[in-house]
Every structure is written in C-alpha cells, then in structure tokens.
Amino acid sequence: MKILMILVLCLFSALTQAKETIPQDVQAFIHNAEDCKHFAGEFDGGLNKARQREIERSVVKYCKRAQSQLKTLSVRYKDDAKISEIIRSNTNDSVISFR
Numbered sequence: 001m002k003i004l005m006i007l008v009l010c011l012f013s014a015l016t017q018a019k020e021t022i023p024q025d026v027q028a029f030i031h032n033a034e035d036c037k038h039f040a041g042e043f044d045g046g047l048n049k050a051r052q053r054e055i056e057r058s059v060v061k062y063c064k065r066a067q068s069q070l071k072t073l074s075v076r077y078k079d080d081a082k083i084s085e086i087i088r089s090n091t092n093d094s095v096i097s098f099r
Helices: 002-021 024-042 049-076 081-089 093-097
Strands: none
Touching: 024 049, 024 081, 024 093, 049 081, 049 093
16 A cells, blocks of 8 residues: 555656746647647537637637647747747647637
C-alpha cells in the first residue's frame, strides 16, 4: 500500500512538473483548441435551435481564439523545437479550418 501511495505521488509530481514547463500561453491555446474540437464535434442537425445556437457560439468563441493563438504562438516559439512540437501536436482540424 505504501508503494502504491509513493507511485501515485511521484506520478502527480511528474505531471505537475510537465505542466509547469509548458508556458501559460501555450496551455491556454491547448485548452481552447480542445474546446474548439469538442464543440465542433457537437454539431447535429437533430438538435433544437437553442442548443444549435449555443454550440455555434462556443465554436466561434474557442476556435477563433485558438486560431489566433496558433498564429501568434507559431511565430513566438518558432525557434523552440519542444514547444513548437507541443503546439503542432495540439493543433486540430477544427482550429485550422475555422472560417
């Protein structure tokens, strides 16, 4: 039981450290890109009009932010291969194809 607790604490510590090494602006991009993808995947013609409008507003909100952040961050971190890879790996089709 003690070993399990130590393993859990080590894992939590490693995850916390990994998140801290990613700049805040990149973390914000990741969050917006994930939400963009989520809401873009929610579109369904069978939904009621109110829900469709809510989803459309969310898509615009998150995809627009993520697309803008992508442009800025790609320039800002172009010389940082590690951060550039994190940005690239979190860029999804919904962000790229938004408007």
